Amino acid sequence: MRTWCELYPADELVVLGPSWVRDSFAGPDVDFVTWPNERVVARSTGQMLLQPLLAAVKKVDAVVSLSPIVSPLVFARPTFCFEHDWRHLKNKDEFGVAQRAYRKLWELSAARATGCLCISDKAENETLELVRTASTEIVPNGGDHPRRWEVGDLPVHPRPMVVTFGHHNNKRPDLVIRGMAKLPDNAALTVLGARGELAAQLKSLAASLGKEEDVLFPGFVEEPEYQRIIAGADCVVVASSDEGFGLPIAEALYFGIPVVVAEDSGVSDMHGPDVIAAQPTPAGMAQAMAEALARGRTASGGVSSWADTVQLLRKKVANSL
Structure with a gap:
């Protein structure tokens, strides 16, 4: 509009x-x-x-x-x-x-x-x-709508921050949490959108994997806070079982943030080499997230x-x- x-x-x-x-x-x-x-x-x-x-x-x-x-x-x-x-x-x-x-x-x-x-x-x-x-x-x-974002000074995370999504079960946040458990202990994860019973299940899962202090569940956040979280991430993971496009992918690429997607979601064909396609397993996610964090930020992507x-x-x- x-x-x-x-x-x-x-x-x-x-x-x-x-x-x-x-x-x-x-x-x-x-x-x-x-x-x-x-x-x-x-x-x-x-x-x-x-x-x-x-x-x-x-x-x-x-x-x-x-x-x-x-x-x-x-x-x-x-x-x-x-x-x-x-x-x-x-x-x-x-x-x-x-x-x-x-x-x-x-x-x-x-x-x-x-x-x-x-x-x-x-x-x-x-x-x-x-x-x-x-x-x-x-x-x-x-995909260039983040040009309108007024994110100001981005937060400086004491350790790498991975962001994923949990507002629907097809986003497979549990898969990302299990993958995080296989990463070195210096990484943290923010799960956006999870609430109610699903959030409780995910918190229990994180605790069972010894990651209770490493996984944050802010739930649904206001738009300015969402923008700051995305723009300040070190890696964005969209582990959906199926996606039509994935706006958070374009938003992360706009800022040059490495993105991990599930290889069975179909979005890697759309975004090509700009994303890292992971096998939809904890080990596959862990490997892709480690690669993304090692890659670090690049120049802003050529989003549409x-x-x-x-x-x-x-x-x-x-x-x-």
Whole structure:
């Protein structure tokens, strides 16, 4: 949104989303309509019913959903949805019944949308494999948004700091913790996003491996703190079982921070030699993290631009009108 407003200030944007989007976007004049999306029922209602109503009332030219769902009830105007990954079909055991039922809407959306905008070759290949009638085009994510971060003076860690993620079980933070246990004792690990029962399980695991003092669990943090943690890391690990792109990968590469990914996630093909692909085992993770820490920071990576993303997206929309 920020980049679109910078490049095309004459365009009128109507944004439907949760209140945190409006609160965090203190930018140009954008017409915000807030709708809660924390729960499946509220989210799906907004996407399927409020979205077409808003399109009609606001008389918009086109509807672009940054999620995989754009309502099939939108009429007389082109519709676009973004495809990130289809891991709910590939790794069904990672999702509950309600989540799987909700994500069935993805297939309906992909089949009916004017265009399915895929963030990577991987996302496009998976989409066409699962929804053969989908009209797909690749619109890659940008990765230069950390240029807006105001991180100030970064913390100086007394020992190497590794950062990983635990807000969903597919992030496999347990694998990273087990790998950390095989590293020398001078490294520390921050697990972002873990909370509730999963956080308790991970803390117990760290304690059982003698790493209770070496693994930090700040849970979900505010955006400024998240930015400081990422920008100040010595290594970022994205151990997901499947990823469509992995924004934290691009964020770390922007700062020249070495990144470790799981070789079965599919993201190493996207980010190429800029990341270290690890076998999804504790030993494999340990070896890759040791290599990353030994490599250290490099010059900022050549991440893709959100300006390129917006220009390509806007061209697709304009051509459909």
